[in-house]
Amino acid sequence: MNSMDTQKPAKVEPILELEKVDVERSSDIVIQNANFTIHRGDYVGLVGPNGGGKTTLILSLLNFLPRAKGKIRLFGVDIDKFSAWQKVAYISQTATNFDSKFPLTVRELVSLGRIKKGNVARRFTREDWEAVDDSVAFMGLTEATHKRIGQLSGGQKQRVFVAKALARNPEIIFLDEPIVGVDAATQEKFYKKLSDLNTKRKTTILLVTHDLTSVFCRMSKVLCVNKQVEIAEITSDLDPNTLLKKAYGEHFHFVFHRHECRGVFENDNH
Amino acid sequence: MITISILDLLGYRFFQNALLGGVIAAAACAAVGLFLILKKEAMIGDGIAHTAFGGIALGLLLGINPLLTALGVSVLAVFGISYMRRKNVAPSDSAIAVMLALGFSFGLIVISVAGGFNVELFSYLFGSILAIDQADLLVVSLLSVFVLLFLGFFRRELLSMVFDEDDSRVMGIPTNTLSLAFDLLVATTIVLSIKVIGTVLVVALLVLPGLSALQLGLSFRKTILTAVGFSIISTVLGILFSASFDVATSGLIVFIAVLLFLLTLAYKKLQ
Numbered sequence: 001m002n003s004m005d006t007q008k009p010a011k012v013e014p015i016l017e018l019e020k021v022d023v024e025r026s027s028d029i030v031i032q033n034a035n036f037t038i039h040r041g042d043y044v045g046l047v048g049p050n051g052g053g054k055t056t057l058i059l060s061l062l063n064f065l066p067r068a069k070g071k072i073r074l075f076g077v078d079i080d081k082f083s084a085w086q087k088v089a090y091i092s093q094t095a096t097n098f099d100s101k102f103p104l105t106v107r108e109l110v111s112l113g114r115i116k117k118g119n120v121a122r123r124f125t126r127e128d129w130e131a132v133d134d135s136v137a138f139m140g141l142t143e144a145t146h147k148r149i150g151q152l153s154g155g156q157k158q159r160v161f162v163a164k165a166l167a168r169n170p171e172i173i174f175l176d177e178p179i180v181g182v183d184a185a186t187q188e189k190f191y192k193k194l195s196d197l198n199t200k201r202k203t204t205i206l207l208v209t210h211d212l213t214s215v216f217c218r219m220s221k222v223l224c225v226n227k228q229v230e231i232a233e234i235t236s237d238l239d240p241n242t243l244l245k246k247a248y249g250e251h252f253h254f255v256f257h258r259h260e261c262r263g264v265f266e267n268d269n270h
Numbered sequence: 271m272i273t274i275s276i277l278d279l280l281g282y283r284f285f286q287n288a289l290l291g292g293v294i295a296a297a298a299c300a301a302v303g304l305f306l307i308l309k310k311e312a313m314i315g316d317g318i319a320h321t322a323f324g325g326i327a328l329g330l331l332l333g334i335n336p337l338l339t340a341l342g343v344s345v346l347a348v349f350g351i352s353y354m355r356r357k358n359v360a361p362s363d364s365a366i367a368v369m370l371a372l373g374f375s376f377g378l379i380v381i382s383v384a385g386g387f388n389v390e391l392f393s394y395l396f397g398s399i400l401a402i403d404q405a406d407l408l409v410v411s412l413l414s415v416f417v418l419l420f421l422g423f424f425r426r427e428l429l430s431m432v433f434d435e436d437d438s439r440v441m442g443i444p445t446n447t448l449s450l451a452f453d454l455l456v457a458t459t460i461v462l463s464i465k466v467i468g469t470v471l472v473v474a475l476l477v478l479p480g481l482s483a484l485q486l487g488l489s490f491r492k493t494i495l496t497a498v499g500f501s502i503i504s505t506v507l508g509i510l511f512s513a514s515f516d517v518a519t520s521g522l523i524v525f526i527a528v529l530l531f532l533l534t535l536a537y538k539k540l541q
Contacts, residue, residue, distance in 0.1 A: 062440055090440045102308065102433060103484060103493040112430045117442020121423040148487060168441075 012039040014076070015172055015204060016061065018229075021070030023053070023060045029068070030056045034229040038206065038221070040171070043198040045215030046208045048225035048247045054208045055093060057225055058174050061206075062090055075171075085117055089165035089173045093208070096157045096178040100150035106160055107145045110136055113167030135166040139193060155186035159193060166197070172204040173197075187211065191218060212254050216240050217261035279513050288399045288513075291410045292505040295466045296475065298414040300501030301421050302459045303476035304494050305452065307484070308432045314351065314453065316473040317366035319460045321347035321373025323469050326394045327380035336394060337409050337461055344457035347373055352450055397468035397520040399509060406465050413462040417455055428452060429490060466505065467520040475501060478527040485534040500530050 016038040023031040030053045038044055048054050059065045061072065063079050072079040075087060111132045114124065136145055139159040144152060149160060158178050165173050175194075182190070191214045197203050206223075209215060215222050216234060224230040226247035232238055240256050279285045306312050325343030329336030347369045354365035381391065393401065402410070421428070430438045431445050439445050456476075463472045479501035483493045508523030 064436070064439075085440060085442045088440065090437060092434075092436055095434065095437070098433065101484060101487075103488060103490045104429075104433065105489045108490050109433075112426060112433070113441075115426055115430055115438075115441050115443060120427050120443065146489070148489070 012041060014038070015040050015074065016206075017071075017073040019071040019073075021060070021072060022068040023056055023065055024068040025056060025065065030227065031060065031225070031229065032227050034070070036223065036229060036231040038172075038204065040204055041198070041202050042204050042206075042221050043195070043219040044204075044206045044221045044223055045212075045219040046206060046223045046225060047210070047212060047215060047244070049249075052226035052247060054225050055176055057223075057229065058090070058176055058206070058208060061174060062088070083117075086168055087171040089113075089168065089170035091161045091165055091173070091175045091178065093176040093178060095161045096154075098149065102148075102150060104149050105146050106136060106141055106149060106152070106163075107132060109149050109160060110164045110167050113164040116168075131169070132167050135163040138166060138197070139163040153186075154182040155190060158182065158190050162193070162197070166201075166203075169201075170203065172206065174206050176208045177210070188214075212240070212244070213256065213261075216256055216258070276510055276514060279510075284400065284402075285509075285513060287402050287404070287407050288509050289506060291402050291407050292399050292466050292509050293502050294414040295410055295463050296479075296501040296505035297498045298417040298459050299463050299472070299475040300479040300497040301494060302417060302456055303501075304480035304483070304497050305421075305428055305432060306456065306476055307480045308429075309452075311362070312473065312477045313363060314366050315456055315460065315476045317351070317370040318344050318347050318457050319469045319472045320370040322457075322460055322464065323395065324373040324376035324380065326464070326469070327377040327384075327391065330390060331380050331384045335405070335409070337406065337464060340394075340464060341458065341461045343373060343376075344461055345454060348450070348453040348457050352453060393468075394464055395468050395470050396518065397464065397466050397471070399466045399519050400513060402465050410462045410465055413458050417459050417462070420451075420455055424448070424451075467523055471520045471524050474524040474527055475505070478524070478531050479504065482527075482531040482534040485531075485538045487538075500527070504530060 014037045018034045018036050021031060021034040022029055034057070046054050046057070056065065060067060061074075063072075063082070074082045075084060077084075111124070111128070113135070114128045114131060116122065133145075136142055139162055141156060141159055141163060144156060149157070152160060161178065162173070162175070191211070194205055194207065195218055198205050207219075219234055222232050222234055222243065224232070224243055224247040228246070230243060230246055232243050236258065240254050241252075244254050245252055303312075303315070306315055322340040322344045325340035326336040328343065329339030332339070350369050351362070351365045354360045354368070355362055359365070360368065427438070427443050427448060430441070431443060431448055435445050459476070460469070460472050463475060467475050479497040482500050483497035486493070486496060488496060504523050504527040507526050508519055511517065512519035512522050
């Protein structure tokens with residue numbers, strides 16, 4: 001099923017709101033006047049040229065980078081006063097570049113996702129371990145549960161970090177697409193898992209990606225970032241190129257035929 | 271040739287004290303050391319150990335238990351290193367180098383001012399577990415129990431931090447505080463190991479057991495237990511052989527730890 005086929009409920013809670021946000025890094029403006037709103041259940045593709053500010057934007061949404069100007073609200077709360085960080089999960093671009101000898105099994109890594117703010121050093125309960133095993137199973141890693149994370153394949157490495165994020169039942173996941181050099185089929189399986197997560201668990205996802213086809217076939221919104229930030233709802237009326245040219249430049253042309261989506265995702269219903 | 275039988279030795283109070291102190295300090299060293307290795311900060315162990323030497327000299331000069339003054343000076347060194355990092359005065363390894371040199375030179379000056387506790391100082395440089403007295407055993411045991419309890423309580427948070435600091439911050443782990451607490455724990459561990467192995471070689475007991483255990487490709491839980499096991503084996507065998515053959519304890523402990531490391535490497539190759 002495509003996300004663009006789903007009907008949006010009448011009133012959906014905004015969970016991330018930006019108003020006139022500027023972000024500077026070493027006194028260069030990297031993000032300028034960003035205004036957009038993400039609602040609960042959105043599946044957002046964050047696209048744009050390299051160096052356009054995608055990662056910077058994500059980091060400022062986590063309050064890792066100071067804003068030069070503007071307001072960010074998470075779950076309706078000003079980000080500087082926001083404390084419910086357990087609702088937010090973040091997977092960095094470099095998550096999968098860990099030392100392959102690091103002594104952690106899949107289950108151990110995923111269990112770290114259950115650490116709670118303000119309740120450090122607590123004992124894990126059965127509920128904790130059930131959540132861990134559920135997340136491992138959801139991401140299709142049950143057979144690798146006791147494997148060391150360094151022994152996983154590229155695709156499994158991508159999924160294990162999502163499993164770790166899922167272990168704490170976040171309401172929104174920021175995923176800066178891990179670079180692991182996996183083949184197209186594996187990448188497609190990964191996006192399929194994320195779609196499942198979005199539809200079955202109603203998790204809001206904000207995914208930085210270079211795979212434009214997946215964005216326009218699967219996701220509900222697209223954020224186009226190149227210093228300026230444009231947001232668009234993905235509907236059958238949307239012409240991807242009008243939007244993408246604003247970020248990638250006039251010479252950019254993305255060949256996209258919506259009917260191809262079915263072909264690309266033919267395994268979705270299996 | 272064994273001059274005294276091990277069974278005879280076990281009957282002596284001094285020897286029981288040595289084994290008890292050795293085992294408990296070895297366990298603390300290996301557990302803290304594994305996190306240090308994973309944090310890629312093994313050299314902070316060496317740096318603090320050399321700084322502790324300044325504290326020992328000061329204690330001897332003032333007539334205070336040198337372990338306590340060593341603890342004080344090591345804690346100051348940790349804050350110094352942490353300050354230099356935070357204020358971007360120096361990168362981590364340089365900050366450690368500065369503290370190492372400062373602490374050691376401070377010790378040298380104190381010694382020359384006092385002018386004459388060389389023999390006793392030697393025992394702190396290279397350890398003197400066979401001569402551990404009740405008071406020191408108590409200090410070593412209390413500090414070790416504290417270190418092991420801290421690691422037990424905060425193992426997940428620490429593991430998360432050394433694995434991925436950014437993600438840990440998002441999860442609400444106070445990484446700056448935890449990192450400083452961990453460095454203080456390293457200082458404590460080094461001080462409690464001084465009696466066993468001495469300041470010069472303590473880094474071996476911090477690093478070798480963990481490094482050996484890491485070769486085996488185990489889960490984190492099994493890795494840390496194995497590291498502690500290797501550390502205890504090295505220390506106990508070192509103490510036994512040292513008492514039997516009258517050879518320097520710390521030298522033997524390090525040698526056995528290196529031997530275990532080579533064995534794990536060989537095991538890995540054969541797999």
